[in-house]
Amino acid sequence: MAAAMLERFLPDEAATARLGEDLALALRPGDVLALSGDLGAGKTALARALVRANAGDPGLEVPSPTFTLVQSYDGRVSIAHFDLYRLSSPSELDELGLDEALAEGVAVVEWPDRAGERLPMTATSVALSHEGDGRRAVISGADRAFGRVARSLAIRDFLQQAGIGDAMRVPFPGDASARAYETIHAENQPPRVLMNSPRLVLGPPVKDGKPYAVIAHTAQTVAAFVAMAGALRRRGIAAPEVLAADLDAGLLLLEHLGDGPFLDREGRPLHERYAAAAELLAGLHSEPFPETLEVAPGIVHDVPPFDRDALMIEVELLLDWYVPWKTGHPADAGLRNAFADAWNTVFDRLERTEPGIVLRDFHSPNIVWRAGRSGSDRLGILDFQDAMTGPSAYDVASLAMDARVTVPEEIERSTVAAYVAARHAAGGGFDERKFREAYAITAAQRNTKILGIFVRLDRRDGKPAYLKHLPRIRAYLRRALVHPALAPVAALYEAHGLLAEDE
Incomplete structure (x- = not known):
């Protein structure tokens, strides 16, 4: 160099x-x-x-x-x-x-x-x-x-x-993404947030000549965040206001929505806050969400679809990373073929479910509790640049089976019930049966993906702390796989011992 x-x-x-x-x-x-x-x-x-x-x-x-x-x-x-x-x-x-x-x-x-x-x-x-x-x-x-x-x-x-060159910069603790964040403190001004997100570097082709990020529709620039933030704010949701942007450099200066934890002081889920978040999702899903969003004059962002290829490439992370870690040997061709057949059978059922905006990581690390406010303004939403159009049940599953905190089954049930009640109250022909089926399928899809991601974070990225979450994710998967629609996947996972606890 x-x-x-x-x-x-x-x-x-x-x-x-x-x-x-x-x-x-x-x-x-x-x-x-x-x-x-x-x-x-x-x-x-x-x-x-x-x-x-x-x-x-x-x-x-x-x-x-x-x-x-x-x-x-x-x-x-x-x-x-x-x-x-x-x-x-x-x-x-x-x-x-x-x-x-x-x-x-x-x-x-x-x-x-x-x-x-x-x-x-x-x-x-x-x-x-x-x-x-x-x-x-x-x-x-x-x-x-x-x-x-x-x-x-x-x-x-x-x-x-941006007029605050003398500001003090304080980094956020690291997370699982390639983005970095800082709190910006300028004299006599409220704190702000700096998002440092260079253009995504696409990896090698993994399927059909395409890199993983292209198949999974991962946002490649901050333009997606800017577009989604504006759209959410127009819907009355407390997403950060973009105060300054350099789209080419991948730098954003954002409103600081606060630092009130969504969990209690011991890091446990609170029924009323999860219910409030579920009701926010219900309001978001009760009306169509535009698929083309303005980033800046003359620049638009097309919200990508959460299509079959994206769903499948995500669950295959379990084969690529979790299976070798769990079993001691790579997934063979027989397991891969059976895996694809089982999941394709399940994904066929998603084609009949309600489409909507999918924020992708709607769970406790990305939600700020803003005490003293009312309605949806109590919730500050932070992470949505990878949003897609897909099964609206996905974000409910992301919330109710929170990957970073153990959600007891009773809080999971009450969270889902709060969403269902709000959707029924909004009218519009909400089909609860189809929703509950889609909820189980997307919960299983998401937690399957997360098992692969958390092992990858350990093996590839040197972040072993994520392995401590695996028992929780397996427990969530066992909950989801009870639904009859997931019988092919449940049988496959059982046959290969993929959800057995570690010895």
Whole structure:
């Protein structure tokens, strides 16, 4: 990869602190940030700002490690701050624990020239020099770490264009998606949310020459979010207002809908909140939802269909990831053929069900409880960029069998009952029998997919924490598979022991 370079003029200490914050947000374990410049050029000031931002503590004491040579700090990532000015030989880096620091976190290195050839070629360099009353920072690198730094600085430029370039950026905890979010705090203004969602990188073809994301109709740009947010708001639903957007860069500045948890203080589901969310869905499904939405003047988003190919490619994640994990060997051709036959028989029944908007991940992590408000305004809805047109029962199943929290059967039943009652009250010929069949089918489809996704997050992405959810997802599947419409799938899963608890 060819080296790339960026420059920033830092007129004062506040600008240096902002650069430290921007760099901190870009760092990942294994990164090296090499700070060079003459005495007094601002290396320690920049390192101090970076460490404080990473720790989320602007008052953290960060002394220069000139005499200790290395100082370690906890935070979003672990940081080892090296000052090599007094280093006698590059070999002394072994005693200072550079390799150990990189195995666990990040190394920020002042006077990197003293390290000779010992720093990795992937290091990102920041060269500081005096310029007038301020400083100039020249940032260079040739690795993915530099790409993350460049992206972080592009976010700062986006905030500057939105009139809040001095704002403080605080990252959200990581989740299962490729998107990243930050809370943006500008002086004398309410907090906002920054969505960082570059254009989706399509993977290799997996079927019929198409990548998975194309078959599953995963949103490829933030345009889908902007379009859906506007459409939901026009329907009276509390989706975030888009305050600023760079569609090409994949950056959005959003209204902050609050941080009231949808669950109780112990992380348990509350009957009345789940019922309120079900009633919101009933209202959304009682009227047709447009399939073509405006993003901006002259730009539209066509809501894709939740078609047979999308339904099938999702459940096949169970074959690709969960089955090898569960059984110790890949799914063979016989299982794959039987799996396709069983699910196609079930999906045939979905063709007779009511179509509607499917938000896709309508469950507790994506719902904000806004106490003190009334009606649907009590619920802030956060995640809907992958919305499709499909079985309207899907989101009810997503809610009532919440993948991130154990929903007791009585709350599941009351949630579904609240939806059914609201649909009957709205009129329009609601067919409860067909709904309940579609509810069972989509619950089984979704939980089958999630078993595959959670194992993939462990095996491919190094996120083993998702495995703890598997017993809950299997229990949900067993609930759904009781419905007679799912008999072919239930028999197949039973025959192969796919829902047996782990030993």
